[in-house]
Amino acid sequence: MNVSTLCLALLSFGEASGYDIRKASTEGNFSYFVDASYGAIYPALDRLESDGLVTRRIEVQDGKPSRHVYAITDKGREALVSQLMEPVSADKMKSEFLLLTLCAEHLPRQRLEQALDQRTAEIDALLEDLESKSSNCDHPPSQWVIKFATVMNRTKRDYLKANRDKLIALGKTKQSAAAE
Amino acid sequence: MNVSTLCLALLSFGEASGYDIRKASTEGNFSYFVDASYGAIYPALDRLESDGLVTRRIEVQDGKPSRHVYAITDKGREALVSQLMEPVSADKMKSEFLLLTLCAEHLPRQRLEQALDQRTAEIDALLEDLESKSSNCDHPPSQWVIKFATVMNRTKRDYLKANRDKLIALGKTKQSAAAE
DNA sequence: TCGCACATGTAACGTGTTACATGATTAG
């Protein structure tokens, strides 16, 4: 799944600018499972336009830079659907935190404690954010996804809280570090 | 977190070849949250060797190609720890499945059904795999991670099962497709 | 006998990120 597909998917819900797409993918309802930067989005939109999958309309605004508003075409919708009809690859997760966790034995307990607590706090913030997103959202598939993300993150937070001490106990104390 | 860090982390548990590292990261206990291919691993090991963070020993085998076995050095351990002491970035997840889910309204119910069932089956297979990994593993931090992965995937599977029909109902029937 | 597991490695390619350029408005 590349940035083009993401753009098409987002545009299938309504017009948007590159700026909007980036915001949606890094902060919005989709940020849980996608991410894209300007450097990827703008060229992708250019390509989609020249392929006739989207159209561009320039909205001049005074004061602010003018918005390039993109709309998906019928051809674009077809392309999106056909991309979603072919097999999707497995979910992939990248976690520096779990790599750190794996190396617990090499790290001072303090570090593990801090990493766990920081992660827990981040998840709590995310959960709050998801809750507000859920209430401001009337698009059923988005709600389905938001609820999915909520359930997953609640589980994660609960695991971290419940197994916090077990992990910390695996770390180095000042004594064990000195004994090396 | 780049491939070098991953190599150092894996080597901190014992000697391994590039082949071993790749296997561990795509099929092993770490495949849940990292992934790396030969094209990334071999050059990374070369660099680590010239930086003095690992040493290489060549084990000649008859019949099979000779193994290049890498071992982490003290300097390598220091480097690993110092990399793990600095802030880790947030967990990132990429899911084509959730993108598909988001576009439920554009897709035939059949497709949603199939995607859900396939995903559920994949998770069931993964859970079995995790269970066997858990029993063949006596490294406490790895167990902590495996249990984490198990809990997360169980939650995921349960969510998919419990909310299957709700999602499918959002898809297109033949009638709604024809009515467009 | 077909293909997989073992095992290393490279080159071409794809894809995305980061940092920068530009510049007005608005909230603190």
Place this chain on the structure above:
DNA sequence: CTAATCATGTAACACGTTACATGTGCGA
């Protein structure tokens, strides 16, 4: 007065994947 938000875009860079080259032994 400072920083952030709005807004588009590019160029250099980083990083990783895919496909290939190479070759043996073993199990179905």
